[in-house]
Amino acid sequence: MITLETVDFSTHSEQILSLRYRVFSLEQGVDPAIDIDGLDNDAIQILARVDEIPVGTGRMLSDGHIGRIAVLADFRKSGIGKEIMLRLINTARDRELERVFLGAQVSAVPFYQKIGFSPCGENYMEANILHTPMALYLTSSHND
Numbered sequence: 569m570i571t572l573e574t575v576d577f578s579t580h581s582e583q584i585l586s587l588r589y590r591v592f593s594l595e596q597g598v599d600p601a602i603d604i605d606g607l608d609n610d611a612i613q614i615l616a617r618v619d620e621i622p623v624g625t626g627r628m629l630s631d632g633h634i635g636r637i638a639v640l641a642d643f644r645k646s647g648i649g650k651e652i653m654l655r656l657i658n659t660a661r662d663r664e665l666e667r668v669f670l671g672a673q674v675s676a677v678p679f680y681q682k683i684g685f686s687p688c689g690e691n692y693m694e695a696n697i698l699h700t701p702m703a704l705y706l707t708s709s710h711n712d
């Protein structure tokens with residue numbers, strides 16, 4: 569069974585950082601030092617589990633910046649990434665944020681587009697991976 573929980577980084581850092589290490593460093597070759605940016609303690613943190621085993625994570629900063637979306641390879645394409653995103657977006661709505669935004673790895677752009685995000689700027693390189701800036705506006709004035 570899939571469960572999603574909004575967790576404190578202080579009590580769940582081991583599970584969250586382990587997932588990020590496996591996906592971003594072991595799988596994608598990103599330098600692990602880049603992952604630790606000092607922003608985790610103040611972020612909304614989501615942990616997805618299947619039968620109690622951590623399989624996915626994601627975070628959102630107070631300004632609506634979503635990032636660190638990661639699902640273990642064996643558990644992809646079963647809706648977990650989308651559920652993590654929808655939880656973060658709903659939290660942003662509850663906080664009356666105007667928009668959420670992120671830097672999407674180009675390979676993940678279609679995933680974010682399906683959730684409603686649109687490209688909003690020029691591609692750029694980060695951690696040796698090409699990224700596209702994307703945003704989703706939450707206020708009705710932007711959706712008219």
Ligand SMILES: CC(C)(COP(=O)(O)OP(=O)(O)OC[C@H]1O[C@@H](n2cnc3c(N)ncnc32)[C@H](O)[C@@H]1OP(=O)(O)O)[C@@H](O)C(=O)NCCC(=O)NCCS
Nearest residue numbers: 637638639644645646647648649650672673675676678679
């Ligand atoms: C990107 C990622 C988080 C997606 O997680 P996931 O659990 O596989 O995604 P979901 O199963 O919820 O997918 C939701 C929809 O997006 C589609 N989708 C997911 N990843 C996709 C991709 N890379 N390209 C195209 N479509 C994709 C799914 O097929 C599904 O479509 P559907 O609703 O029509 O069935 C996951 O592939 C991952 O962790 N990748 C490695 C890390 C990464 O790139 N993170 C993003 C950094 S910006």
